[in-house]
Amino acid sequence: MIKVSLNGYGTIGKRVANAIFLQPDMKLIGIAKTSPNYEALVAQKMGYRIFVPENSIKSFEENGIKIAGTIEDMIKESDIIVDATPNGVGAKYKEIYQKFSKKAIFQGGEKANVAEVSFSALCNYDEAVNKNYIRVVSCNTTGLLRTICTINSISKVEKVRATVVRRAADPKEVKKGPINSLVADPVSVPSHHAKDVNTVLKDLDIVSMAVIAPTTLMHIHLLNITLKSQVSKEDIINKFLETPRIVLVSRKSDITSTAEIIEVARDLGRLRNDIPEVVVFEDSIYVKDHEVFLMYGVHQESIVVPENIDAIRASMNLASREESIKMTNATLGIRS
Numbered sequence: 001m002i003k004v005s006l007n008g009y010g011t012i013g014k015r016v017a018n019a020i021f022l023q024p025d026m027k028l029i030g031i032a033k034t035s036p037n038y039e040a041l042v043a044q045k046m047g048y049r050i051f052v053p054e055n056s057i058k059s060f061e062e063n064g065i066k067i068a069g070t071i072e073d074m075i076k077e078s079d080i081i082v083d084a085t086p087n088g089v090g091a092k093y094k095e096i097y098q099k100f101s102k103k104a105i106f107q108g109g110e111k112a113n114v115a116e117v118s119f120s121a122l123c124n125y126d127e128a129v130n131k132n133y134i135r136v137v138s139c140n141t142t143g144l145l146r147t148i149c150t151i152n153s154i155s156k157v158e159k160v161r162a163t164v165v166r167r168a169a170d171p172k173e174v175k176k177g178p179i180n181s182l183v184a185d186p187v188s189v190p191s192h193h194a195k196d197v198n199t200v201l202k203d204l205d206i207v208s209m210a211v212i213a214p215t216t217l218m219h220i221h222l223l224n225i226t227l228k229s230q231v232s233k234e235d236i237i238n239k240f241l242e243t244p245r246i247v248l249v250s251r252k253s254d255i256t257s258t259a260e261i262i263e264v265a266r267d268l269g270r271l272r273n274d275i276p277e278v279v280v281f282e283d284s285i286y287v288k289d290h291e292v293f294l295m296y297g298v299h300q301e302s303i304v305v306p307e308n309i310d311a312i313r314a315s316m317n318l319a320s321r322e323e324s325i326k327m328t329n330a331t332l333g334i335r336s
């Protein structure tokens, strides 16, 4: 059993911790928290061992939270650490991981150079095998890469033009907006999403633009992909149907919005309403000569969770790409 710990127990961290806990080949050593807030209290209820900075032990204990040790203790006990701390904090922790010769998985909010490889399971699992430092790309980049690599497997992708409609905040965030505006963000073109895709698909011709919308549920991507050879709409639908972590929804079932997608997750009893799959609006797929158009939803809070689990297996060389994706999907109830 590989010993894994989770540093930064927030939106992404709490989901990845739960996913690690469910893996048959991994043992969750514990989670690291810096403030004794509701997330720490719930983690305690879940039975996770909680590690904190040395100078915070007293405040956690005063709030009735039992401490297993310091964050350094947790790192020393682990084979590999998943770092889901806020943007830029992971890079600072890297020095400590290196000091104790521990492997680490970082998130998309870190600069690409924090790791040896940026990662998307469907696109470049093999490149990450045995690497000490892997960065799982952001939620939007994961959605873009999963879709582009899948379409590329039926006909070579020549160029991608992407528009990203971004959720303004995660549901738990009370201080972020906008609440009544669409914001061109970044106002300049291309947005950083294209550059991030290029950390994995280095030679791809991609330009992206992004706007922020006042919603917390999901992102939506509008893609225009030019292919080397013509494919049919059916070819694309069939490829999506046989690809793990992609689902198709159709007008026939009255799903045309992110609200309805999340409602399906609620009705299915998915943990935290999570939909880690890319959710493609089947009726949006349109082919004109060598061009493909489509729209899909990305659940920002959960899409990177299975990728983190696969990144751990790649780093530790525990399984092939196919075996890892299959095991992760089966344990997390994700469509294979």
Ligand code: NAD
Pocket (backbone or CB within 6 Å): 007, 008, 009, 010, 011, 012, 013, 032, 033, 034, 035, 039, 084, 085, 086, 087, 088, 089, 107, 108, 109, 110, 137, 138, 139, 170, 300, 301, 304
């Ligand atoms: P978050 O703010 O919800 O969680 C971060 C957690 O780290 C919090 O619990 C915070 O208390 C804790 N923390 C802060 N400083 C710490 C420190 N010094 N040591 C240990 N823990 C510390 O953030 P998030 O949204 O989960 O984002 C984490 C990473 O995941 C970022 O790189 C982000 O870009 C990336 N990401 C976020 C999303 C998303 O939609 N939320 C999607 C994909 C990737």
